[in-house]
Amino acid sequence: MHKLEPPTYRKVSSYAYPSFSEKEFKTRHKRIREWMESKDLACLIVSGGGAAFDRCWSNIRYITNYMGSMEIATYCVFPLEGEPVVASILVLPDRAARSVVEVRARNAIEVTVQRIKELSLSTGKIGIVEPDVLISIPMNHWERLRNEFPRADFEFVTEEFWKLRWVKTPEEIQVLEIAAHLSDLGTEAIAHAAEPGVSEGRLYGAYYDAIFSNGGEPGFPGIGSTSMLNPDASMPRVHPMERTLQKGDILLLELGPLYMGYEAQNQRSIALGPVPSDYQDMYSVALEAWSVVTEALQPGNTHEDIVKAGQIIKKAGFRWFSPLVHWMHGGCPRDGPYIGHPNPKLSQVPVTLVKDLCATVEITVSNQALTKGVMLGDTFHLTEKGPRRLQRYPESPEMLVL
Template identity: 30%
Template sequence: MSDDHYPRFSDDEMNRRHALARGLMDSEGLDALLLYGFGGTNRSAQANMFWLSAYRDFNQAYLIFPKGGDASLFVGLYNHLHNAKVQAIFSDVRHGAYGNPEKMADQLDALAIGAGRIGLVGINPRFKNLIPFEHMDYLKERFPEADWMDVSAKFRDLRIVKSAEEIEWIREGARLSDLTMTACEEFARPGIPEIELAGRMAAAFRVEGGEQQTHFVTATPMVDPHTPLPWQNPRQRKLEAGDILLTEISAAYFGYAGQGLRPLPLAAG
């Protein structure tokens, strides 16, 4: 735990990641990486940003990671700026303002790479989430000589093989997920609403420092089931004897989650 009371990866671990990112820039002939992140499902769409900066924003954010020189982080909301400055490992952390990313573009100008080759790292290459259309339109108009290259998939590949430190965080996420399922077994009784059960399950990991990643809880009668899968939004429906409780639970330790998909039968009366 650091002096600011947030868990931290070691300097060696962060340097390892930065070296991998610069290796990607070397192999692709890039002058900089431009990363975009959004809140997504409990900030999961900030994973790339977090991997380099140790900060996950609740709104949109940009990170300029140049081949040479210091990185710059631009957060979406001004009232998040102070916390971002504490958590991020980079010293240049600013409010990115609203609308088009003008302040971020100003920094590209300051780095003299507005006519260079810039690698774009979006949210998830599987779904082709790059950066907002309006922002890309603005950047292309402002920097007509820039060569933009989507390297989201190649950047994702850098993150696939986890380090020993990351595996320890995943283990903690798995422990927190197990606590959640233990609470489910304790409180899942006929008469409790799904929404209350979900809240009691969430309390099990929150008091231990965990974060909610996926928290799906749905009950359905075993004699006449209406769904084969847990729903994303728990209801006010009360559990009944003879139900099967369907769950998909991922509690996370600062973005590193375990996961469990478990059915739990409630004995018929």
């Protein structure tokens, strides 16, 4: 397979962590502050930590390049005027070396409170950016902020902050291309390891080896297997079962490795041997849905165009259990619209597509009981000429048959 070279961005001190360019961070900080000014925000408290396969570090990494270890709550105090500061519980030299801003360690909420007082913002309007739109900061931290700053006007601005990140810069697109390449390498490694007699755990090992060996972070490793003659699964798992592959199995993959905190998911179905007619029928529907949903990824189109395209699955008598399209930043996929999710509460609309969005088309086709299914998906960069597929393995979206 072709090899993509890492971007020639600066390395952080002697620890050689990759980082976006200084110009990129200045551009981000400027854009954030312009948005803060429009909302009359004096300061942001941006939260993150090691949850959801390290995706919840995303916004802190976006602002600072900092990433800790397994902390549940870390903050970046980002003022409209003044220098940002990362507030964490434990900072080792190699962790601190990642950051392009000052990192202070003791107790994350203590440092956050101290920094707000230093900035004399105890009566200002303060925006809180949660790590994900469906989760928030710890209750004791929230109570501490309200007790320390009773005259401050707190506003949760998570969804608005994510929207600032929807349109990608050239540096971000380059990093997403590498993340997509890592998902290709992970898929290829799993395909090479898959044969009758091999355990599911061995497939996970092949994936992790491929990602770590090529400079990535494992992110989301969705891998599952079931018999196509007596199936009991329609989607992958994130931990292996004590199961041994057999001829006639199907592998269901949803791989989301990270590069520099950015994720470009793929979804794949891999058959170990001849594909029964019922699975052929499902995959034919998945191919058609993948094609028409991908074609709908045109600047100027809306969520309605995507949802309409995905109705092919329902008309064929099957169901789907994932959004047809979701954004990818490196945070949880909920950081952007869940377009066409079967649960209306998770389907965030409306949205109009624009140039330089990057989104994952995630086609899942299953029976009504969710015991049999196939998957097909890729991440795309929306250009003026239409969607550009970032994955390249396999070159064709046809099912891999080993």
